[in-house]
Amino acid sequence: MISLTDSRTPRKIEPDPDLPERQLPPQILPGLFRGDYGLLTAMGGTGKSFFALTWAVFRLLGLEYYADKDLPPLDKITYMAFEENPAVLQKRIEDIMRFFNKPINEVFHNSYVPPLIQKDFNEDIFDRLNLLSMKGIPVRLLNPDGTVNIKDVDFLKQNIPDGTDLLIVDPLIKIGGFNENDNCQAGYFAAVLEQIAVEKDLAILLSHHVSKQAGRDGINDQTSARGASAIVDESRATFPMKSSVFKYGKDSYVGVLIESPKLNYMSPQEPKQFFKVFGGIPIPAHPTNYLYYLDFGIPYKEKPDADGIYKRPYKKKEKKP
Numbered sequence: 001m002i003s004l005t006d007s008r009t010p011r012k013i014e015p016d017p018d019l020p021e022r023q024l025p026p027q028i029l030p031g032l033f034r035g036d037y038g039l040l041t042a043m044g045g046t047g048k049s050f051f052a053l054t055w056a057v058f059r060l061l062g063l064e065y066y067a068d069k070d071l072p073p074l075d076k077i078t079y080m081a082f083e084e085n086p087a088v089l090q091k092r093i094e095d096i097m098r099f100f101n102k103p104i105n106e107v108f109h110n111s112y113v114p115p116l117i118q119k120d121f122n123e124d125i126f127d128r129l130n131l132l133s134m135k136g137i138p139v140r141l142l143n144p145d146g147t148v149n150i151k152d153v154d155f156l157k158q159n160i161p162d163g164t165d166l167l168i169v170d171p172l173i174k175i176g177g178f179n180e181n182d183n184c185q186a187g188y189f190a191a192v193l194e195q196i197a198v199e200k201d202l203a204i205l206l207s208h209h210v211s212k213q214a215g216r217d218g219i220n221d222q223t224s225a226r227g228a229s230a231i232v233d234e235s236r237a238t239f240p241m242k243s244s245v246f247k248y249g250k251d252s253y254v255g256v257l258i259e260s261p262k263l264n265y266m267s268p269q270e271p272k273q274f275f276k277v278f279g280g281i282p283i284p285a286h287p288t289n290y291l292y293y294l295d296f297g298i299p300y301k302e303k304p305d306a307d308g309i310y311k312r313p314y315k316k317k318e319k320k321p
Contacts, residue, residue: 036203
C-alpha cells in the first residue's frame with residue numbers, strides 16, 4: 001500500500017507542440033473527473049443517503065439522473081455508509097432494485113410500460129456495487145492537530161476494490177477528524193481526499209450537512225455547506241439539495257430539489273426536481289422518462305393521516321349517481 005508521503009511526486013504537464021484537439025476523458029459524475037471530489041449538501045433528514053444510493057444505481061446502469069445524460073455507465077462503485085444500520089442499508093438497495101424490477105402495468109390504468117430494470121440485472125448490479133456498512137467503525141483521515149492519519153487513510157484505501165470508478169462516503173463528518181471551521185485544515189483534508197482519488201483512479205462524492213444558519217434561512221447553494229469555505233472551494237462539484245414539493249397538474253408530491261450547483265467543469269444547470277416514491281426513493285421529474293412513476297409518488301399533505309402515514313394516491317373512483 002502506497003502511503004501519502006510516498007506519492008508526493010508532482011505530475012509534469014508536457015503539452016504536444018503540434019497542438020492537437022485534445023479530448024477530455026468522460027466525467028464520472030457531472031463536473032467530476034477521476035482524481036476529483038464533490039459534495040452533496042443538505043439538512044439532516046432531507047434524504048442525502050437515499051439520493052446518493054439511487055444515483056449510484058442509475059450510474060451503473062447508464063440511466064439519466066442528474067445532468068449525466070451523455071455520461072457512459074460506470075463499471076464499479078463503492079458506497080461507504082457510516083451512519084445507516086446494516087439492515088436498513090440492505091433494505092434500501094433491495095427496495096430500489098425491486099421497485100424498478102416491477103412491471104408498471106400491475107398498477108397503472110390500462111397502460112403498459114416495461115420495467116426500467118430487468119430482474120436479471122440485479123446480480124450484475126450487486127456485483128458492481130460494493131456496498132459497505134461502516135457503522136461503528138471510527139475513521140479519521142486527519143488527526144486533531146491537522147496531521148495525516150496514515151493508518152486510517154490506508155484502511156480506507158484497502159476497502160476500495162481495484163477498478164472502482166466512484167467512491168461515495170456518507171457522511172463527510174465520519175471520516176474528517178479535523179476542525180471543519182479551519183480553512184487550513186479543511187484544505188489539507190481536501191488534499192488527502194484528492195490523493196486517495198488520484199491513487200485509486202476514481203472520483204469521490206461525500207454527503208455533507210449544511211450550517212444551522214443556512215437551514216434556518218432556507219439558503220440552498222454552495223455557501224450553505226457547514227464549515228470552512230475551503231471544503232466547497234476545493235471540490236470540483238457541489239450539489240446543494242433541499243426538501244421540496246413537486247407539483248404536476250393539480251397534484252403535489254413530496255420531493256427534493258437540487259439548485260445552484262457548483263460545477264467547475266460544466267455549464268450552469270437549471271434546478272432539478274425529484275419526487276419521492278414510497279420507501280423514499282427519489283426519482284427524476286423528467287417529462288418523458290420517469291413521470292409514469294407518479295402513481296407511486298408520495299402525495300404532499302400539510303399533515304399526515306391520523307395513523308401518521310402518507311398513503312399512496314390511487315385513481316379516484318367516480319361517484320355513483
